[in-house]
Structures are given as structure tokens and as C-alpha cells.
Amino acid sequence: MTMDTEYGYGVARSPEPRHHVLPAVLRAPFEGRTFREFGHLLLSLPISVLLFCWSVPMVSASAGLLITFIGIPLMAVALMGCRAFGVLERARARALLGVEIDEPRPVRSRGGLMSWIGGVLKSGVSWRHLLYTVFHFPWAVFAFCAALPLWLTGWALFSYPLWRWVFPMYAGQAGLQLYGDDHHNVYLDTPFEIALTAAAGLLITLAVPWLIRGLATVDRVMVVGLLGPSHLEERVTELESDRGVVVDTSAADLRRIERDLHDGAQARLVALAMDLGLAKEKLTEDPHAAARMVDEAHGEVKVALQELRDLARGIHPAVLTDRGLDAALSSVASRCTVPVRVEVDLPGRPVPAIEGIAYFTVSELLQNVSKHSGANRATVEVWRTADRLMLQVTDNGRGGADASAGSGLAGLAERLDAVDGILAVDSPPGGPTTITAELPWRA
Structure with missing residues (x-):
């Protein structure tokens, strides 16, 4: 029995495990997941700059104008802009980070501009989107500056034996300069130094994917925590769905009870009333036939009573209470x-x-x-x-x-x-x- 994401139970079948020849540490630099997460970190910097440049000036201007009426709708516009950017960020996280994020609850409004503004300002989703635009900017700068230089450095050093020829041919020096001053220069030009440089590049290249995955995990946490629905919102949605199930179940139970009464005890009682009416008419003409009909009606009464007891037991049995x-x-x-x-x-x-x-x-x-x-x-x-x-x-x-x-x-x-x-x-x-x-x- 497999596990469901919400309750721990389910019927979904887990995918068959994949068998790889190479260990994970050697596969990581070439896996699609690494390139997707690396692309996410690279895109985060320009996008976070746009988010920061939208949210901070807009919120600052609206805060300064709160003493006037203009600041309130301006703040609502700023928050809605953050929510619009949130749609982009959730889509980017789904495509590059492989994380499924439910859309948060929309702004609740009864109609009209003032109701819409009030709904935006009272929505916790709006303010969490604003926090994301502010806090994601410094993190995106750090992640970009950590991932890109190390990625380039690792591959550059690892492939150094392939492009070292550029230095003697075009730069007039023996190789990559490690140190130099007016009296002494150190170049990476001997076979041992070249091999050592490539080995260092290989170690960096193998380590960078795991650094990228760690940085991407922080991005996942920020997107899910600030741009997805909160636990309270999920609980409210779940309770609303459960309320609908309860209402539908109650309505179905009422229809079942009505159908059982109509097709069972009610129909039997109607037939019983007709039989008693006929027996009443035959009472003076044919007493024996009337007695027989009354006896049959007595049997029908017992059956109707049993059906009513079964129906009552199905609703809520007395023995349970x-x-x-x-x-x-x-x-x-x-x-x-x-x-x-x-x-x-x-x-x-x-x-x-x-x-x-x-x-x-x-x-x-x-x-x-x-x-x-x-x-x-x-x-x-x-x-x-x-x-x-x-x-x-x-x-x-x-x-x-x-x-x-x-x-x-x-x-x-x-x-x-x-x-x-x-x-x-x-x-x-x-x-x-x-x-x-x-x-x-x-x-």
C-alpha cells in the first residue's frame, strides 16, 4: 500500500526505480535537474531586481501618501503588482524546480472599487507576496554570485588542458598565470601542474551541482512558504470542500429515506387502507371474505412495521444510543x-x-x-x-x-x-x- 501526500494512505503506485551505471556524484553535473535548477538561479537575479524595483518604490510612495487618499489605492496597486509577479514565480518554480504549488485564494470583493481595495489590503496573500519581493532580492544576488562563478571556474579548470594552447599562441606566456610581479612569475605549464589544475576543476565541477541543489531548495521553501496558500487557507478550503460533502451526503440520505418510505412502508400502507375499505364493504355481504381480508391486512401491518423498524435502524439504531x-x-x-x-x-x-x-x-x-x-x-x-x-x-x-x-x-x-x-x-x-x-x- 503506497502513501498519499496528505493523509499517509492511498492507492497510487510508486514508479519503478531507475538503475544507473554511474554513481550520483558523477551523474549530477550532466543531469537535467542540475541544469534546470541552475537556470532558475540565473533567472532569479534579473527577475528579483524587477520585483524589488517595483515593490520598494511603490510601497514607499504609497506609505508616504497614506495621509492622503491617494496612498491607499496606490498601496493596493503595489500589492496587486506583487501578486501578478507571484503568478510568474510559481510558473517558473513549477517548470524549473519541479515543485507543484497551488494557487492562493483570490481577492475577496463584494463588487466596487472600494471593496476591491479593502480585499487586497486585508488579504494575507498580498502581504506575503510583498515579503517575497523584498527578501528574495538579496538571496537571489547571493545565489547568483555563488553558483555562476563556481560553475564557470570548475569547468574552466577541468578543461584547462584543452585550451592552454591559447596562452603561448596569443598571449605570449607559457600558460595560465598563477602569480606574477616585477621579479617573479608562476605559470601553470608543466604536465604535473596542468593535471593538478584539471583535477581541482573536476572536484569543483562535481561539487557545484550539490551546491546548486542546496540553493534551489531554499528557493523552493521561499516560493512555497510565501507564494503558495498558507496552511490556514488550505484548511479553510478543505473544510469548505468537506462541508459540501456533508451537505451532499445528507441530501442523499434524505432522498434515500424518502424513497424507502415512498416505495416501501407508504405504498404498503396505501394498499392496506384499500384492502380494509374493501373488507368494510364486504362485512355485511360476505363476513368470511371480510375476515380473510382483515387477516391479510393484519399480516401487511406486521410487514410495514418491520420495514419502518429497519428504516429507523438504518438512520440511527436505538441500541447504539x-x-x-x-x-x-x-x-x-x-x-x-x-x-x-x-x-x-x-x-x-x-x-x-x-x-x-x-x-x-x-x-x-x-x-x-x-x-x-x-x-x-x-x-x-x-x-x-x-x-x-x-x-x-x-x-x-x-x-x-x-x-x-x-x-x-x-x-x-x-x-x-x-x-x-x-x-x-x-x-x-x-x-x-x-x-x-x-x-x-x-x-
């Missing part, structure tokens, strides 16, 4: 077509909402075991770990369950995700299947 998960899950297991062993080891009871979701989750999983697994035994285990409620349903069926295939497991995973829960599916072809659900305890 009265006696907790242990008794409620044992009741569910007793109705399963497959023999189920239930083990519940809990020090107490979670909040009713989590308890209800846990009951619903196990019920759905046991229904899947009955309908699709082909198993002849199953196990339900419930326990608490730290502040998490753990549920695990295992069966010895045919396997092949996949939560990413748009099945009922996908909807169940969304329901758990709405309350910060996790659904992990381990179901290789041929079985066995182990499905683990994790919920917050929230006692």
Missing part, C-alpha cells in the same frame, strides 16, 4: 450473511456523531462483504489509539476492492474525510481484504 458500539456492531454482524467475529476494545464512548459514523462505516463494509466478497468469514475490530478511533473489517473473500474506482468505498472515504477521517483499503486480487477506517475520537 443506549448501549454503544459494541452492542450495535454485534447486532449488525448478526444480520450479515457471513459469520462475523466482533471485537470492541474501547475505554469509553466517543461523541455521538463519531459513533454514528463508525456504525454506518462498519454497516456499509459488512454489506459489501455479504454482497460482493464471496467470503465465508469476516472479522470486525474496533479499538482506540491515542486520540483516534480505529475500525478494521477483514474478510477472506476474493479481494480486488478499490476505493478509487468510483464504488461505494469512494463515497465512504469522502464521508470519513469530511470529519478528518481516513479509509485505507488493502485488497489484493485473490484476497484477503482488509479495510481500515480511522476517525477522530473527540470524546
Whole structure:
């Protein structure tokens, strides 16, 4: 089972490892990653100069004009300019640094110029973009001055045996001058000195890619931390998505209840009323037929009552409220077509909402075991770990369950995700299947 980037669980398959003949230290100077990150560092200097020359004068001018009305919209324009540069920087980071950055939340405005200005000034995203334009400039200067000279020096020294002939032919000296004054000159011209120079160049060439990767890592941190959405924004977006899932799930549950009532108990009660009406009409004419119809109606009443009890149990069983998960899950297991062993080891009871979701989750999983697994035994285990409620349903069926295939497991995973829960599916072809659900305890 592979790991998901957000929760630690998932179904994505990791790529096959690549086998290289050369070790990483020898490959690094020629890898595409090195050239992309080096290009990013080179481009950072001119771009950061533009960013700095935009943000500092604009913010300074708007700050000086804050005593007038002009300074406020000017500050908003300055911040929006920084946000526009942020779009470029995120695209550059995606292309050259290989880092995926979500777009931050747009400016919230109710319409109108003043609302837009207020939205820009109140947005933390805008101010973080401004910080990026200010702090990235000195870092870009340092990274440029560290990476480019060392890169050129390493390759120049390493290739010195190939271009040393330039000095005696065009400069009138024996080789690259290492030291010189009015009385003494030192040139790199002997075979040993040439070989030593190339060796030093090789060491620098092999070391520079790792320096570039370290500098690029700092760039990644700055871009993600200042130009991407903050943790709070991501949490707000996640909660909004979860709220939509909860609303959709509740609406689906209401539609299911309405459909079950309409097609089940309601239809049966309508037919029952008609049968009783006919029995009433035959009461004086044919008492025996009327008695038979009343007897049939009595049977229909029992069936309708059973359907209503099943429907109420599906919404929220009374045994769950009265006696907790242990008794409620044992009741569910007793109705399963497959023999189920239930083990519940809990020090107490979670909040009713989590308890209800846990009951619903196990019920759905046991229904899947009955309908699709082909198993002849199953196990339900419930326990608490730290502040998490753990549920695990295992069966010895045919396997092949996949939560990413748009099945009922996908909807169940969304329901758990709405309350910060996790659904992990381990179901290789041929079985066995182990499905683990994790919920917050929230006692």
C-alpha cells in the first residue's frame, strides 16, 4: 500500500526505480535537474531586481501618501503588482524546480472599487507576496554570485588542458598565470601542474551541482512558504470542500429515506387502507371474505412495521444510543450473511456523531462483504489509539476492492474525510481484504 501526500494512505503506485551505471556524484553535473535548477538561479537575479524595483518604490510612495487618499489605492496597486509577479514565480518554480504549488485564494470583493481595495489590503496573500519581493532580492544576488562563478571556474579548470594552447599562441606566456610581479612569475605549464589544475576543476565541477541543489531548495521553501496558500487557507478550503460533502451526503440520505418510505412502508400502507375499505364493504355481504381480508391486512401491518423498524435502524439504531458500539456492531454482524467475529476494545464512548459514523462505516463494509466478497468469514475490530478511533473489517473473500474506482468505498472515504477521517483499503486480487477506517475520537 503506497502513501498519499496528505493523509499517509492511498492507492497510487510508486514508479519503478531507475538503475544507473554511474554513481550520483558523477551523474549530477550532466543531469537535467542540475541544469534546470541552475537556470532558475540565473533567472532569479534579473527577475528579483524587477520585483524589488517595483515593490520598494511603490510601497514607499504609497506609505508616504497614506495621509492622503491617494496612498491607499496606490498601496493596493503595489500589492496587486506583487501578486501578478507571484503568478510568474510559481510558473517558473513549477517548470524549473519541479515543485507543484497551488494557487492562493483570490481577492475577496463584494463588487466596487472600494471593496476591491479593502480585499487586497486585508488579504494575507498580498502581504506575503510583498515579503517575497523584498527578501528574495538579496538571496537571489547571493545565489547568483555563488553558483555562476563556481560553475564557470570548475569547468574552466577541468578543461584547462584543452585550451592552454591559447596562452603561448596569443598571449605570449607559457600558460595560465598563477602569480606574477616585477621579479617573479608562476605559470601553470608543466604536465604535473596542468593535471593538478584539471583535477581541482573536476572536484569543483562535481561539487557545484550539490551546491546548486542546496540553493534551489531554499528557493523552493521561499516560493512555497510565501507564494503558495498558507496552511490556514488550505484548511479553510478543505473544510469548505468537506462541508459540501456533508451537505451532499445528507441530501442523499434524505432522498434515500424518502424513497424507502415512498416505495416501501407508504405504498404498503396505501394498499392496506384499500384492502380494509374493501373488507368494510364486504362485512355485511360476505363476513368470511371480510375476515380473510382483515387477516391479510393484519399480516401487511406486521410487514410495514418491520420495514419502518429497519428504516429507523438504518438512520440511527436505538441500541447504539443506549448501549454503544459494541452492542450495535454485534447486532449488525448478526444480520450479515457471513459469520462475523466482533471485537470492541474501547475505554469509553466517543461523541455521538463519531459513533454514528463508525456504525454506518462498519454497516456499509459488512454489506459489501455479504454482497460482493464471496467470503465465508469476516472479522470486525474496533479499538482506540491515542486520540483516534480505529475500525478494521477483514474478510477472506476474493479481494480486488478499490476505493478509487468510483464504488461505494469512494463515497465512504469522502464521508470519513469530511470529519478528518481516513479509509485505507488493502485488497489484493485473490484476497484477503482488509479495510481500515480511522476517525477522530473527540470524546
